[in-house]
Amino acid sequence: MFKQTLHISTSPHLKLGVSTDDIMRNVVWAMLPASAFAVYAFGLSVFLLLVTSVVAAILTEHLLCRWSGKESTVNDWSAAITGLLLGLTLPPAFPLWMAFVGSVIAIALGKFAFGGLGYNTFNPALVGRAVLQAAFPAAITTWHPAFLEGRFTDIASSTLALPFMEPTYDAVSGATPLSAFKFDGVAADSADLALGLVSGSAGETCALLIVLGGIYLIARNMMNWRIPVSILLTVYVLSGIMHWVDAEAYPSPVFMLFSGGLMLGAVFMATDMVASPLTAKGVVVYGVLIGLLVVVIRLWGGLPEGVMYAILLANAVSPHIDSALQNRVYGTNKKAKAV
Amino acid sequence: MKEESLWYIFINASLINNFVLAYFLGICPFLGVSGKLETATKMGGAVTFVMLISSVCAYGINAFLIAVGAPFLQLISFIVVIASTVQLVEMFVRKMSPALFRALGIFLPLITTNCAILGLALFQTQKGYGMVESLVYALGAGAGFTLALVLIAGLRERLEFAEVPGVVKGTALTLLIAGILSLSFMGFAGLGG
Amino acid sequence: MNKHTDKSGFFAALEDSSSADTFLRGLWKDNPVFVQVLGMCPVLAVTNTSMNALAMGLATAFVLLMSNVLVSSLRHFIPKQVRIASYILIIATFVTITDYAIMAISVELHKSLGAFISLIVVNCLILSRAEAFASKNTVGQSMLDALGMGVGFTFALLCLGVVREVLGSGSIFGFGLFPDGFQNWIVMILPAGGFFTLAIWLLLFNILKQKRATT
Amino acid sequence: MTILTAIAALGGLTFLLALMLVLANKKLYVYEDPRIDTVEDMLPHANCGACGYPGCRPFAEALVGGEALPGKCTVSSEEARERIAGYLGVALGNEDRKVARLACAGGANVARVRAQYEGMQSCQAAALVSGGGKGCSWGCLGYGDCEVVCDFDAIQMDEQGLPVVDTDKCTACGDCVEACPKGLFSLEPLQNHLWVACKNLEQGNEILEDCEVACTACGRCAMDAPGGLIEMAYNLPVIHHGAAAESKDAIQRCPTGAIVWWNADGEAEKGRDAKKIIRKGAREVGVS
Amino acid sequence: MGLFNFGHKTFRHGIHPPEHKSETNGLPIRQFAFAPLLVLPVSQHIGAPSKIIVREGQEVMRGQLLAEAGGYVSVPLHAPVSGRVRKIANVPTAKGEMSLGIYLEAFPASGQEVLESDGLDWETATPEDILQGIQNAGIVGLGGAAFPTHVKLKVPEGKQCEVLLLNGIECEPYLTTDHRVMLEQAEDIFMGIRYLLKATGAPRAIIGIEANKKDAAEHLSRNIPEGLPVTVEVVPVKYPQGSEKMLITSVMGREVPSGGLPIDVGAVVVNVATTAEIGRLLPHGRGIQERVVTITGPGVKKKGNYLIPVGTPLRFVLEEVGVADNLSEVYLGGPMMGMAVSNLDISITKGTSGILAFTDNEVRRADKVYPCIKCGACVDACPISLNPSQMGILAKFEAYDEMAADHNLMDCFECGSCSYVCPSNIPLVQYFRMSKGVVRKRAAAKKEAANV
Amino acid sequence: MSETMTIAPEQKAATGNSNKMLFAMVGIGLMCALLIVLTYEGTKPIIAKNKAAALEQAIFKVLPGTMTTAGYYWDGNAFSPLKGTEAEGQRVYAGFSESGTLTGFALPAVGLGYAGEIRVLYGYDPAQEALVGFYVLESKETPGLGDKIEKDPAFLANFEALSVAVGTDGNSLKNEITYAKSGEKQNAWEVDGITGATISSKAVTEALSTSTAEWVPRLYEAKERFKPQTQSHE
Incomplete structure (x- = not known):
């Protein structure tokens, strides 16, 4: 009757059945449409860029795990996310060697040094990108035009710049919509922005596909919808007020929403679960903070774009948001401490 | 020549050229007391307080030294006066409010050798700030110091419970966070101008 | 100054070690930067070029040496209660002297080191050596200690300065290292680069320590 | 001229400052015995708590205050303790050294597992899941919480999944006592030889199903030991050290070897009649 | 979550695990056979163990007292079958520890008749009488906690019981005992309510039922006896609504203070099966001998709700209902809070509400543990x-x-x-x-x- | 240091050595003051010489063909030779060629850039009525981007001949210096900006614009009165 030994395990004996690697994998799927569009718009260079950053990220993670004697954590897919995300935030003709360096830094300094997945207090891809921005400010603000003839057959010369060497550019487009507005007061067409018919970082141009990916993740309950919604709403409302006050000096809210890396940041970067707060309230405050910083930096700061800095700063604040905005424990007036 | 507005002085001292993250001032206490949020907040408060006081002192001393024609005594006078003022404050606080002393007092001796305080005195003199500007500058520097300390303390408290690799643990990790924060603060550049 | 027969057992260890040890301790085993993590402000602030690092290191070493000597020779004269204040006075004096000396040598160098020369006053390394060593040891011992610590400090500063200059400006002591078209890693000469470089040096030291512990 | 102003200015400044310090020195002087620091430096800084104080600093304070004797610190070396005693001019006050002893011998080769536990590999955790699945509900689960918790590397799990205490390294800090969910560890004076390596409260041979070296409460040890030394209580022998001189006779007739004699080499000797276990592999898992 | 439950009374947060209740909720309660040897630990409840008053070898009648309450927070133990006390010794328990108990050998021809003592009339009895009667009947919370019910019902000085809450939530997946009890023993439940209202002094009673047991809710509300101040409240399905605190919040909108008891917010919560037991036993002065247990799970052949004598060994139960060959884990209670069983020689106790058997196919075993990603x-x-x-x-x-x-x-x-x-x-x-x-x-x- | 091994637990603060404390501290203070003063006095001439040389170097850079320089300050009505105590914003340096003819004026200007103040020195040649040289004294602009104002040849070419003609009224400029987007310079008084360093180049333009508007008319009017001094300014 009882043929085999009983097993015992702890309650609960039921599981929802969505595991961390499922979530991570689906985030990668959600980023694919935007990545595909990036390749379509900018051609072979971006393809190589994305492949480089992803491969570098995975390789770094694997080797670091090996050296530190840990089991390789590559198959939880989080390294792939970091690599792909970093690739998407870089200019299309960004030299591959720099992207490689960025990916290594993102994983090694942004993630592994903090203890790996689950402990990275900053979004690793943004750490990588922030270091690249500071290290190679010229290369990272040189934009390659979209929809060039022969983009599927030719590779931009800067893409293949020799390691440690300064890249040379063959086709340089004027500016991104944001810098065009900031320095020259020219606002791009909203429809072009939404469809990605402008220049900018590889993956940030087509807002619609990014939103699509976000909706997919929200529908599968793998992303906290409150983060992108509160960021976008804050940016819309704040810039709407400013635009209403002075339409000449401040761009329209729609322009603010669809230009630059806001969509990519709000949907895929600010939503990094590890670096964002835990509670519903906390997440909304976090989103509002990011939105606020984005508007402040874009409208009054020295830089045309501030999404990356806004998210990194909010990441740094998130432990404090967490400790301030815990849920009230049932039957008490006390909030549990978070940090 | 464009005058620096008080608002700009504040933003500049607290965010753009943050004393800790851009000028590397007060790194020792920064590394030392940023482990716990509570101490970090108190330390920040104490430093801001002392900055305000020493800013006034430095302004006065500088005026005095220029008047007597001995600007070369600037450094030694600053440090001696700051050190003694801090000690005086410590004694005063201990006498007037033991509660405040327990909260802030233990940090006061640490502050004497905090380069942020002396740096503030030197910079405000170098920039030729007047009395009000000096005070705003001190307030901004203190706020920036506190902000950096509090941000790092939050992160470090969280990372206390993280599987940080053994070789990174400690100062290296704190410096790493500081580096990333320093990069993030670059986003504030150009504000308030 | 040979009144040191009555030392407690606690300090006997210091006596046992030879003079060479006193010197080498600061250089390597108790390196002020990598091991004791002291005097961080100049370590980070003025190491964007090797030249600055060297100058700063030497300036600090000079102040350290002079103040150690003075503190050590005055140690029976200074009452315990005012010792810290006296040390600060002594240190500030030598810093001022160094400040003027550097200005006399090169205005350019003085400009690039900026206020950090003055800030040597509050370098915890100097005060801690004065308090922990010079106030308890002979002039000769203190000199050796200061030399060791000073050289160790300079060495550490150079470690950072060289890395930051090579990557950040593509040169070393101002001499170009790479062919034209080298891409400077500008982050290295920014504040963040200082934090990162020091973090990575500390990390390397830790790895080294760990390796040594396991073998 | 400059020289005079400078000297006057700085002289005045230092005078004021010195005056202030003098006043401060008179008014607000808090004395702390400098010997506390010195003594703390001589202690091992392990903060293990074996001395009964929360850490080395409080212990140092107690030492200087004369409330404790250096011998309480079982972690530091003999010389270190003598140095402290010499420094403070007090007696050494040596403690009976204690070590942690495990009241179980049911390794994988002799004890049966009834149900296979799945989950977090920790005794504390396993014990909460239906007792951990070991046949003998009193026995060691073998996930090594004690090994993990030991700061002194004194506990090592052997190949049968039983913790082995290195008596040289053990400082009797008591961490393993707290960590064991089955309460199998206790701190025993090193000079005591007799030890019952079992905690099961069952009587009779049925327990041998679950563990071949369990105490069957036969009472032979109590009969053989000098009067009053061993008494049977709740189906286990209880040793009253000090009631009579310890004698090796007590273990000789034990049929399972549950009562042992710790010899001078730190090995547990079994009695003459104890059955010899030659199985090296794990006992087959019993079908419930 | 809060958004979607807007307008419904419920508590904050919670989850929606698959219910699996349809497998057994249509199966009526059936009497289970007597096992040849019953194992009765004296500690089947929270509190002091019962004190054994029988001797080894003594013959006892079904319903006879085997052990009396060991204190105030304790209940007596009655013989579930007529038989002979074989041994008083250590018995295995679900917690994995051995504890004192009685091995009771059933007479081969033991019948269903039960020894009764003086009954208690709900109309004439004082609250104290009722509490005493409940303790004497050996009643504990049958929902799973097994806390002596009379202790829970005792309203402390200065406190007032405003509402008697009957817990018919049964939020654990798979389990349907309370569901069946509500459908089949409405009379007993209402009788029990009469006793409870009197004992607690509560002016009214509310039966809380989750929306997945609408038939039970309808059945009960249709049969409320004239004049009995009882209402039936249907709340949305959500786990763990069956917890006292959650139920109070759902039905009354109040929160029990941390470390406090339901009575601190004017409520006393009793499980419906416990209430039915009170209604059935007290009029006749009997003690608990058996309880309804849901036996289900993918590894069980004859699933259903069974009335099983307390003390029946698990092995006997599983042999009777038949289990799959690749049986892997057996749980006492529901899948969310139930305990895995390491030893089949343990027995059904008063707190056992369900037995679940899972095979290798259903048990998730090789789940890789990842670091917390703070997903919230x-x-x-x-x-x-x-x-x-x-x-x-x-x-x-x-x-x-x-x-x-x-x-x-x-x-x-x-x-x-x-x-x-x-x-x-x-x-x-x-x-x-x-x-x-x-x-x-x-x-x-x-x-x-x-x-x- | 004569510490004994048996310190009594109830040791009181030593009170008798107040005088010694005062004496020690003041003594050290006086010694320090002496040391500092001596150093200061010793290095003063060298430092002054170094500083002057550095300034002269800068002036040579912005005023081509200059051999000697002379410092002046504006007292509100007229220019007088520098005394050394004037604030920087009031100073102006005149440059003279070997033959003693006026090569132009060097003026400092300050603008608010991306990461703080940008201090520049520019050269104004009243003969050409144009800016003829430009040198960044101090800037914290981002290396690689903002620091192009020091290095970008196209940008520096702006200041080889940037028109600052004085208007007909003699009190203001005909055209103030204005900023133009990179590559869109059309007039001689426009500064061609740098792509990617817009803020920094704008800041420089603004600094020059403000400074020239104030100084150039004054200098143009008084240009005849500047003669080479026999000795260098301080």
Whole structure:
């Protein structure tokens, strides 16, 4: 009757059945449409860029795990996310060697040094990108035009710049919509922005596909919808007020929403679960903070774009948001401490 | 020549050229007391307080030294006066409010050798700030110091419970966070101008 | 100054070690930067070029040496209660002297080191050596200690300065290292680069320590 | 001229400052015995708590205050303790050294597992899941919480999944006592030889199903030991050290070897009649 | 979550595990056979163990007292069958420890008739009589907690019971005992309510039922006897609504203070099956001999709700209903809070509400544990709004005291919602159970040290 | 240091050595003052010479063909030779060629850039009525981007001949210096900006614009009165 030994395990004996690697994998799927569009718009260079950053990220993670004697954590897919995300935030003709360096830094300094997945207090891809921005400010603000003839057959010369060497550019487009507005007061067409018919970082141009990916993740309950919604709403409302006050000096809210890396940041970067707060309230405050910083930096700061800095700063604040905005424990007036 | 507005002085001292993250001032206490949020907040408060006081002192001393024609005594006078003022404050606080002393007092001796305080005195003199500007500058520097300390303390408290690799643990990790924060603060550049 | 027969057992260890040890301790085993993590402000602030690092290191070493000597020779004269204040006075004096000396040598160098020369006053390394060593040891011992610590400090500063200059400006002591078209890693000469470089040096030291512990 | 102003200015400044310090020195002087620091430096800084104080600093304070004797610190070396005693001019006050002893011998080769536990590999955790699945509900689960918790590397799990205490390294800090969910560890004076390596409260041979070296409460040890030394209580022998001189006779007739004699080499000797276990592999898992 | 439940009365957070109730909720309660040998631990309830009053070898009648209450927080134990006391010794228990108990050998021809004593009329009895009667009947909470019911019903001085809450939620997946009891024993339930209202002095009673048992709710509300102040409240389906605190919040909109009792917000909560038992036993002065148990799970051949004598060995039960060959795990209670069984020689006790048997196919075993990614799913699931994510990390780093001091660890009642949703498969509940044990141990040690 | 091994637990603060404390501290203070003063006095001439040389170097850079320089300050009505105590914003340096003819004026200007103040020195040649040289004294602009104002040849070419003609009224400029987007310079008084360093180049333009508007008319009017001094300014 009882043929085999009983097993015992702890309650609960039921599981929802969505595991961390499922979530991570689906985030990668959600980023694919935007990545595909990036390749379509900018051609072979971006393809190589994305492949480089992803491969570098995975390789770094694997080797670091090996050296530190840990089991390789590559198959939880989080390294792939970091690599792909970093690739998407870089200019299309960004030299591959720099992207490689960025990916290594993102994983090694942004993630592994903090203890790996689950402990990275900053979004690793943004750490990588922030270091690249500071290290190679010229290369990272040189934009390659979209929809060039022969983009599927030719590779931009800067893409293949020799390691440690300064890249040379063959086709340089004027500016991104944001810098065009900031320095020259020219606002791009909203429809072009939404469809990605402008220049900018590889993956940030087509807002619609990014939103699509976000909706997919929200529908599968793998992303906290409150983060992108509160960021976008804050940016819309704040810039709407400013635009209403002075339409000449401040761009329209729609322009603010669809230009630059806001969509990519709000949907895929600010939503990094590890670096964002835990509670519903906390997440909304976090989103509002990011939105606020984005508007402040874009409208009054020295830089045309501030999404990356806004998210990194909010990441740094998130432990404090967490400790301030815990849920009230049932039957008490006390909030549990978070940090 | 464009005058620096008080608002700009504040933003500049607290965010753009943050004393800790851009000028590397007060790194020792920064590394030392940023482990716990509570101490970090108190330390920040104490430093801001002392900055305000020493800013006034430095302004006065500088005026005095220029008047007597001995600007070369600037450094030694600053440090001696700051050190003694801090000690005086410590004694005063201990006498007037033991509660405040327990909260802030233990940090006061640490502050004497905090380069942020002396740096503030030197910079405000170098920039030729007047009395009000000096005070705003001190307030901004203190706020920036506190902000950096509090941000790092939050992160470090969280990372206390993280599987940080053994070789990174400690100062290296704190410096790493500081580096990333320093990069993030670059986003504030150009504000308030 | 040979009144040191009555030392407690606690300090006997210091006596046992030879003079060479006193010197080498600061250089390597108790390196002020990598091991004791002291005097961080100049370590980070003025190491964007090797030249600055060297100058700063030497300036600090000079102040350290002079103040150690003075503190050590005055140690029976200074009452315990005012010792810290006296040390600060002594240190500030030598810093001022160094400040003027550097200005006399090169205005350019003085400009690039900026206020950090003055800030040597509050370098915890100097005060801690004065308090922990010079106030308890002979002039000769203190000199050796200061030399060791000073050289160790300079060495550490150079470690950072060289890395930051090579990557950040593509040169070393101002001499170009790479062919034209080298891409400077500008982050290295920014504040963040200082934090990162020091973090990575500390990390390397830790790895080294760990390796040594396991073998 | 400059020289005079400078000297006057700085002289005045230092005078004021010195005056202030003098006043401060008179008014607000808090004395702390400098010997506390010195003594703390001589202690091992392990903060293990074996001395009964929360850490080395409080212990140092107690030492200087004369409330404790250096011998309480079982972690530091003999010389270190003598140095402290010499420094403070007090007696050494040596403690009976204690070590942690495990009241179980049911390794994988002799004890049966009834149900296979799945989950977090920790005794504390396993014990909460239906007792951990070991046949003998009193026995060691073998996930090594004690090994993990030991700061002194004194506990090592052997190949049968039983913790082995290195008596040289053990400082009797008591961490393993707290960590064991089955309460199998206790701190025993090193000079005591007799030890019952079992905690099961069952009587009779049925327990041998679950563990071949369990105490069957036969009472032979109590009969053989000098009067009053061993008494049977709740189906286990209880040793009253000090009631009579310890004698090796007590273990000789034990049929399972549950009562042992710790010899001078730190090995547990079994009695003459104890059955010899030659199985090296794990006992087959019993079908419930 | 809060958004979607707007307008419905319910508690914060919670989860929706698959219910699996349809497999047994249509099957009427059936009487189970007597096992040849019954195993009766004297500690089947929370509180002091019962004191045995029979001798080895003594013959007892079904319903006869075997052990009397060992104190106020304790209940007596009655013989579930007529038979002979074979042995008084250590018996295995579900917790995995051995504890004192009675081996009772059933007479081969033991019948269903039960020894009765003086009954208690609900109209004439005083509240004290009723409480005493409930204790004498050996009644404990049949929902699973097995807390002596009379203790719970005792309204402390200065407190007022405003509402008697009957817990018919049964939120655990798979289990349908309360569902069947409500459908089949409405009369007993209403009789029990009469006793309970009198004992607690409550002016009215509310029966709380989850929306997945609408038939039971309708059946009960149709049959409310004239003049009995009872209403039936249907609440949305959500786990763990069956917990006292959650039920009070759902039905009354009040929160039981941390560390407090339902009576602190004017409520007394009693399980419907317990109520039915009171209604059935008290008029006749009987004691508990048997209880309804749901036997289900993918590994069971004859699923159903059975009336099983207390003390029946698990092995006998499983042999009777038949189990699959590749049986892997057996749980007592529901899948969310039930305990895995390591030893089939343990027996059905008064607190056993269900027996679940899972085979190799259903048990998720090789779940890889990932680090916490702070997704917040557990925070959104915890019904008492703790921060399981942070507590899990603290537990991993053994910061138990911090968990208790800053995170209200002791308020956790181990419902399992956090572990259920955790994508990283972190054994949160196990961590918390362990940490609570350590905290309790340390508090006890501290207290002891203070006394010495 | 004569510490004994058996310190009594109830040791009181030593009170008798107040005088010694005062004496020690003041003594050290006086010694320090002496040391500092001596150093200061010793290095003063060298430092002054170094500083002057550095300034002269800068002036040579912005005023081509200059051999000697002379410092002046504006007292509100007229220019007088520098005394050394004037604030920087009031100073102006005149440059003279070997033959003693006026090569132009060097003026400092300050603008608010991306990461703080940008201090520049520019050269104004009243003969050409144009700016003829430009040198960044101090800037914290981002290396690689903002620091192009020091290095970008196209940008520096702006200041080889940037028109600052004085208007007909003699009190203001005909055209103030204005900023133009990179590559869109059309007039001689426009500064061609740098792509990617817009803020920094704008800041420089603004600094020059403000400074020239104030100084150039004054200098143009008084240009005849500047003669080479026999000795260098301080």
